Amino acid sequence: MYVPPKLVTNKDLEKLMDTSDEWIRQRSGIEERHYVEGPEGPSDLALIASRNAIAAAGLTPENIDMIIFATLAPDYYFPGSACLLQNKLGLAGIPALDVRCQCTGFLYALNIAKLFVESRQYQHVLVVGAEVHSTVLDFATRSRDVTVLFGDGSGAVVVSPSPDEKRRILSMHLHADGAHTDRLCIKKPGTLGTDFISEVLIDEGEARPYMDGRYVFKHAVTRLKECVDEALAANRMGIGDVDWYLFHQANLRINESVANAMGIPAAKAPSNIQRYGNCSAASIPILLHETVASGQIGPGDTVCLAGFGAGFTWASAILKF
Ligand code: ACO
Numbered sequence: 226m227y228v229p230p231k232l233v234t235n236k237d238l239e240k241l242m243d244t245s246d247e248w249i250r251q252r253s254g255i256e257e258r259h260y261v262e263g264p265e266g267p268s269d270l271a272l273i274a275s276r277n278a279i280a281a282a283g284l285t286p287e288n289i290d291m292i293i294f295a296t297l298a299p300d301y302y303f304p305g306s307a308c309l310l311q312n313k314l315g316l317a318g319i320p321a322l323d324v325r326c327q328c329t330g331f332l333y334a335l336n337i338a339k340l341f342v343e344s345r346q347y348q349h350v351l352v353v354g355a356e357v358h359s360t361v362l363d364f365a366t367r368s369r370d371v372t373v374l375f376g377d378g379s380g381a382v383v384v385s386p387s388p389d390e391k392r393r394i395l396s397m398h399l400h401a402d403g404a405h406t407d408r409l410c411i412k413k414p415g416t417l418g419t420d421f422i423s424e425v426l427i428d429e430g431e432a433r434p435y436m437d438g439r440y441v442f443k444h445a446v447t448r449l450k451e452c453v454d455e456a457l458a459a460n461r462m463g464i465g466d467v468d469w470y471l472f473h474q475a476n477l478r479i480n481e482s483v484a485n486a487m488g489i490p491a492a493k494a495p496s497n498i499q500r501y502g503n504c505s506a507a508s509i510p511i512l513l514h515e516t517v518a519s520g521q522i523g524p525g526d527t528v529c530l531a532g533f534g535a536g537f538t539w540a541s542a543i544l545k546f
Pocket of ligand 1: 243244245248249252253327328329369370371373409436437438439441442445475476479503505533534535
């Protein structure tokens with residue numbers, strides 16, 4: 226994983242808009258987040274996370290056969306951030322694919338990588354989730370409900386064939402419901418309508434993130450529960466058969482609601498939203514890295530990943546370490 230060094234606390238945001246440390250902590254659990262400084266895009270953050278992941282896998286960049294890059298905040302409108310990262314890694318020629326599934330993007334990307342590896346088309350697939358939210362956020366009070374939630378960051382893994390039959394991705398389930406696209410979105414710049422972007426559209430708020438917070442919250446809780454249930458059933462497992470539940474870090478209260486409703490002990494569902502905010506596609510791989518690096522997740526452990534995001538999209542994975 227990698228997050229940029231600049232730390233932004235809730236108190237720092239109090240100076241920019243009408244909000245409070247107390248409100249942000251109570252409603253979301255967030256205490257601080259990291260922002261880029263200067264011209265750094267998600268592919269720059271991803272470069273460091275990718276190098277770390279490749280080294281941790283005991284590989285060198287030349288071993289990577291494909292890059293899959295999940296982001297909702299790409300460096301450019303086009304081409305995709307995977308091409309930028311490929312160039313920065315010096316891997317000209319290998320396929321580079323962007324995945325646009327927002328906070329569920331890492332899980333969609335992981336599933337695509339799994340299929341490429343299982344089909345033996347590629348051996349080592351680099352899967353990255355990286356976001357620079359801070360340059361899109363609006364720091365006026367009108368956007369405080371969204372702005373306080375998000376941070377910048379990146380996480381990466383390498384998906385490879387496992388020599389041990391037991392250590393593998395046991396299952397993945399992906400879902401989406403496009404009926405809810407307008408509840409969480411940034412519409413401009415975009416090709417729908419006469420103007421790709423214009424001053425009028427900017428003034429009207431079309432280029433700022435929009436979120437119907439309570440609506441998103443309710444759907445997130447319901448869908449996360451459903452997809453964890455689905456994953457457990459597919460593997461003939463009960464709640465107690467999974468050692469760790471790593472949920473997307475959108476809001477501490479969402480994850481606590483899911484854990485309480487399903488009888489998942491708090492200690493089995495770690496969170497780091499306090500330190501990073503919501504890093505969208507990067508949240509799950511950052512949490513995965515931290516729980517593996519700290520020794521919490523170890524060999525033999527069964528891990529459930531689950532996420533929900535704009536689209537709406539939601540997904541799960543069960544991994545055996
Ligand atoms: N600081 C202070 N007050 C605020 C802030 C803020 N940052 N934001 C909103 N408020 C005020 C509101 O104006 C409102 O005031 P009013 O009662 O006078 O009108 C009051 O606080 C309550 O606002 P609500 O929106 O009702 O607050 P709620 O308890 O629902 O919490 C929140 C808001 C945190 C956004 C919550 O709804 C939430 O977490 N929603 C889901 C977020 C989420 O999961 N996002 C997923 C992103 S995933 C992706 O793909 C990008």
